[in-house]
Amino acid sequence: MRDRPLGDGRRTGVPPPRVLPYVRLTAHGSTGRATVMGRHSLPDGYGAGGVDPRTRARRRTVAIATALVLTVAAGTAAAVRGGLLSFGSSCQDHAVRLKIAASPDVAPALRAAADEARRKNITSDGHCLDIHVTARDAYQVTESLLSGRKSDIQAWVPDADLWVRRVTADARATQVTQAGNIASSPVGMAVVPTAAKSLGWPDKTYTWTELAGATLREDRPKLGTADPSRSATGLLALTRLTGATAKVKEGDTRTAAMAKALSQRTADSDSQVLETLPRDSSGTEQGDPKRNQALILSEQAAFTHNTSADSDLKLDLFYPKDGSPRLDYPFTLVDQPRLSTDESRAALRFMTLLEQPKGTRILQKHGFRIDDEDVSATVVTAAGGRSPQPYEEPAPEPASEKTLQESLGTWTITVQSARITTVVDISASMSEAVPGSSRSRMDVTKASLLQTLTTFTPDDEIGLWNFSAKLDGDKDYRVLVPTGRLGDRGGRDTQRDRLSAAFSALEPVRGGATGLYDTTLAAYKAATASYVKGKFNALVILTDGVNEDPGSISRSTLLTQLRKLADPRHPVPLIMIAVGPEAHRQEAERIAGATGGSGHQVDSPAQIHSVILKAIMEAGNQS
Structure with a gap:
């Protein structure tokens, strides 16, 4: 005789299912590789498989060992522990409440799925799912998570995993764990x-x-x-x-x-x-x-x-x-170590509902793709x-x-006209060959600067200094091209023409030391004194060494003076790039940080172009 379903979804005459060991698996990138984790196990019924992202929109970034046991005998399916079926008296008495922030385009579909879960008494380990979805632009959630402050949400569904990558790349941000992708468009x-x-x-x-x-x-x-x-x-x-x-x-x-x-x-x-x-x-x-x-x-x-x-x-x-x-709408756990076992499992349980027929119909009804093959x-x-x-x-x-960072950097300096003074180290060590190349550090640096110059528009203002030690009398630096608008003409040549020629003519000084501290202070004084409102103002310094001028100011004096000059109302971030494997990134970060800027280290001068664009983008977003 066929088992008769009960009102809460249970069936009579079915022995309790065998419970498999629980495991916790998290993805590494988009490869589908998984690692067993010890704290929270996954809810019953949670399963996924890795799929090629180019051929299937809902690629899975998490490989799941399922605890779902289906026993088929004489046409009768067994129930499962947790998942869709509850063995408690009333799951509403012990509902798991979750807050999910979702991009405004997908939020209505998630609300519909959450309402469906409430109507059908969908459960996770016997607990009803009480899901509350708030529509929030992904960039706003990203900014909040990057601040590292405690979040009031347990899960996040942005419209693209580029936001998740941006958060996970910052060690100071609130931790996020991508579990899978629910749809695409x-x-x-x-x-x-x-x-x-x-x-x-x-x-x-x-x-x-x-x-x-x-x-x-x-x-x-x-x-x-x-x-x-x-x-x-x-x-x-x-x-x-x-x-x-x-x-x-x-x-x-x-x-x-x-x-x-x-x-x-x-x-x-x-x-x-x-x-x-x-x-x-x-x-x-x-x-x-x-x-x-x-x-x-x-x-x-x-x-x-x-x-x-x-x-x-x-x-x-x-x-x-x-x-x-x-x-690609990644389903993401927020600050997962702080989630309770019930919250973690319930969030993943809700994600699996979106993969099931009712969930996919809801997503398609709202205009999302479920499978790029169909x-x-x-x-x-x-x-x-x-x-x-x-x-x-x-x-x-x-x-x-x-690629994303370079595109965004290009956009930042294109949309907001820039005023940037570039200061280039021409000490003797810049004549050394780049590892694996017959070209010198200076040759590759010049090529990278010329490439960066093409990114700027005629409305942008760019200038060039160089420096070594005692380069111009007692001064360690020399102004080669005063900062000016690239489209402006002086005689037959534009500012862009003059800069291109000056970049190409840069040469290391034989026996020249690195007069970093005096140059940095003088260049920053000039940049802040000539601040132009309405433009992105910045100072870019490229150096392959530490300060070697014994007669210069000390580092502590430099940092003190930079902090005094830095004005949040008129921000001029210093972007210092340490060039070469022997360069000191910590030194660059410490000096640039005094102005609200950023320090970077590149093993090859060929990386300068992308680093400058990334640094400008980051500084532009903060200003």
Whole structure:
């Protein structure tokens, strides 16, 4: 006789299931490697498998040993300990309450899943799940976690794992542990119908650079985006754009020009950029130049807009043929060592609900992809996609952290015009060969500085000093090119031309020592005295050694003077880069830290370009 289900989901006549040993597994990166952990075991029913991220949107970063035991006999399935079934009298009496912060786009779906869990008395080890979801922009949660303050949330679902990586890279931040990815959404370009038709939608396909070129000219539809420093959608698209333009002649200059044009039509967040769309069916709104006819959007954002917009205000969606990067919605435990066993297990239990049929239906109903191998035509069509747009193409390889940082650094110095004085060490040790290369430290440093120079726009102000010891009489330094606007002309040459020539002419001084302390103080005095409001002001010093001038001020005097000069109201961060394997990073960090800046160490001068961009981005975000 078939077992009769009880009201709380239990079945009569079924012996208690065998309980397997609990284990705790956490991921390392995105490889799927796992390590057994000792404190919290996983909830019953928790299982996942590793999947290639390019072919499956919900790739799993955690390998799980399941404690779910299913016994099938005569067509009857056995119950499990914990998981969906409860053996307590009333799970509501002992509900596990969790607070989850989620990106605004995914928060409604998570709330719907949480409501479903309450209605169905879904349990974790006999405890009901009482999940409360708060919509918070990922950049705001990231900033809070980076502060290291105790968090009021137990789990976090940002729209992309780049936020999680940013937090985990900082040892001072609140600990986060990524458990898996619940959904995905490709990033493309959504266009109002009249503009889409002029661009040949849906039959004509474009690369990222072709799309940008088609929308950034004066006579074409205006393209808007969310701020890449606050939006994963904006940053992923910017990274694809900068990566593509970098491969062509004068790519860095074209990238800077493109970012500058795009920055003029940037909104603070993904939700705000949607508010820049025209409010009439013509898609033009003549007389309102702030309106955008094209937006960088995720498929899910376009889906949400289209399902709530009037028919003549819906968007058409272009999927770039060189690859649509994905938002990947990582489910992340926050400050996991502080979570109780019940909280940790309940959070992971809730994540597994999103993988089950009801959970996936909820996610798809809200416009998310569940599996890139089986793309929902309903989601694509509602989002404005249509063949032959390549919406089924696999996601490109995720951008590396270095690539993301460089793109964001480029954006920072492009959007906010910079005023930067660069000070370069020309002591004798700069003539030494770079390990594994026939080129000297100075040769590679010059090449890297010339590469960095192409990133700046004509509105940026850049200058150059060099230094050794007793380089100019009793002074250890010399001003080669006073800091000025790159587009300004003096005779036939622009400031950019003069700097390019000065960078190329840098040569080490034979027998020259390193007069670091006097130079640093003099350069910082000049930088703070010439502060320009409304620009990103900074001082960049590159050196391959410590101070070698016995007649200079002491380190303690230098630090004291730098702290007095530093003014939070007019910030001028010092970015000091220690060049070479023998360079002293701690010295660089200590000196730069006195101004609110940052110290860095590079083994090869070839790394200078990316380090400068990263340091400027970090300092720009703090100012």
